[in-house]
Amino acid sequence: MSGQQGQLSSARVVLAGAIGNAIEFYDFTVYAFLAGYFAAHFFPSTDPVAGLLASYATLAVGMIMRPVGGLVLGLVGDRLSRRYALQLSIVLIAVPTLIIGVLPTYQTIGVLAPILLIALRMIQGLSVGGEYSSSIVYIVEHAPPQRRGLWGSFSPMGAFGGLFLGTAVCIIVGDFLGAETMAAWGWRIPFIASIVLTVVGLAVRMGLGVERTRPDDSSLSENLLVRAFRDHWREMLAIALANTSTGVVTFVGFAYAVPWMVQMAGVTRQHALGINLYGLVAVALLSLAGGALGDRLGRLRVSMSGLAILLACAWPAFHLMQSPNTSSQMLGISIIALGQGFFVGPMCACMVALVNPSVRTTVVSIGYSLPVGVFGGLAPMVTEYFFARLGIQMAPALVIMAGAFVSLVSILAMASWPYNDPTHPEERLNPAAAQ
Numbered sequence: 001m002s003g004q005q006g007q008l009s010s011a012r013v014v015l016a017g018a019i020g021n022a023i024e025f026y027d028f029t030v031y032a033f034l035a036g037y038f039a040a041h042f043f044p045s046t047d048p049v050a051g052l053l054a055s056y057a058t059l060a061v062g063m064i065m066r067p068v069g070g071l072v073l074g075l076v077g078d079r080l081s082r083r084y085a086l087q088l089s090i091v092l093i094a095v096p097t098l099i100i101g102v103l104p105t106y107q108t109i110g111v112l113a114p115i116l117l118i119a120l121r122m123i124q125g126l127s128v129g130g131e132y133s134s135s136i137v138y139i140v141e142h143a144p145p146q147r148r149g150l151w152g153s154f155s156p157m158g159a160f161g162g163l164f165l166g167t168a169v170c171i172i173v174g175d176f177l178g179a180e181t182m183a184a185w186g187w188r189i190p191f192i193a194s195i196v197l198t199v200v201g202l203a204v205r206m207g208l209g210v211e212r213t214r215p216d217d218s219s220l221s222e223n224l225l226v227r228a229f230r231d232h233w234r235e236m237l238a239i240a241l242a243n244t245s246t247g248v249v250t251f252v253g254f255a256y257a258v259p260w261m262v263q264m265a266g267v268t269r270q271h272a273l274g275i276n277l278y279g280l281v282a283v284a285l286l287s288l289a290g291g292a293l294g295d296r297l298g299r300l301r302v303s304m305s306g307l308a309i310l311l312a313c314a315w316p317a318f319h320l321m322q323s324p325n326t327s328s329q330m331l332g333i334s335i336i337a338l339g340q341g342f343f344v345g346p347m348c349a350c351m352v353a354l355v356n357p358s359v360r361t362t363v364v365s366i367g368y369s370l371p372v373g374v375f376g377g378l379a380p381m382v383t384e385y386f387f388a389r390l391g392i393q394m395a396p397a398l399v400i401m402a403g404a405f406v407s408l409v410s411i412l413a414m415a416s417w418p419y420n421d422p423t424h425p426e427e428r429l430n431p432a433a434a435q
Helices: 002-033 035-042 048-064 066-079 082-102 112-141 145-152 154-177 179-184 186-192 195-206 221-231 233-242 244-264 269-297 299-321 326-353 357-389 395-413
Strands: none
Touching: 002 035, 002 082, 002 112, 002 154, 002 186, 002 195, 002 244, 035 112, 035 179, 035 186, 066 112, 082 112, 082 186, 082 195, 112 145, 112 154, 112 326, 112 357, 145 154, 145 269, 145 299, 145 326, 154 179, 154 186, 154 244, 154 269, 154 326, 179 186, 221 233, 221 357, 233 244, 233 326, 233 357, 233 395, 244 269, 244 299, 244 326, 244 357, 244 395, 269 299, 269 326, 299 326, 299 395, 326 357, 326 395, 357 395
């Protein structure tokens, strides 16, 4: 009986950490895929490219708020409880998502419409900044020593699961309603439908007991923040540079790839979404495979191999994706999925093991959310500019290669990362060390 309870507890730990990521990335995926509708309803312009750029800029604003969210929710996780941070992050994204689903357009309330939309995206960005990193810390801290790579990889699997659900909902709603209805009001449905995931996520996390981290001599959150920047800036910088590629690949290699394939491969939007759906299933599973492989071969080694794949193969992958042949398109996105899965899967445990427990959520949240928010948020807009304005057809591949290069070189250059090898004792990983 005790063994069954242990298994149930382990499953609940993983589910509680992963479900929030699914909710967060579901919303951001839906917005990215429906950007064209927002361009028409909230940013009217005689230049369709300018309207689309404005819509992507709103996505970027939300992503840029991620570092602020990482700071705020990181402090909550270290000062109070990992659970409180995880619960708060769900609420902060659920309410704005529902409001976006019923938000009046520019034709109804004028300039107030884009202002409200941007404000809501900023709140959601605040939430995302703390959700992913807090869930990573929570899961890895509870994982068995020899399974930290695998358990940690459930966080990116949850994130890509959210991307998968967002894509699937866009496909189903678009097919059912048709183009005209979708353009008129159907784009609202995916946002309103997020209430289902939100209820499940809150139910799982509300019933989960999490031990509190006891504060040490720095009893105020301000002192905790000062100590994080003063004593752990090297770890924060290492995490930030290593994750330059993370958001770039996610939002360019998958979300932006949909409109790009429509233009370059001459396929319908629904076909491109279907290819992307396949790629998201692949990267979710490959994240788990990368985490498990990292437990055996070395987490950092597997992560670097993923970056090497992205750097060497992004160009041929997108060359395959612009082919009108479906098999070639699937092979191309599979290559991107392989590189991204092997990189982010084991990297979760690497980041957690790098930082002392008493400031872990703060350092990981800031270090992770800063590059993902800035580079991930701006990457689709920059790629669109290079592609639409400058005529660089392989712009997505070039942007991904640049991000992978920075991440790979930074890991090789910084001495902090060898601590994350599974052969290291990793005494600091135990939360009890902070008690």
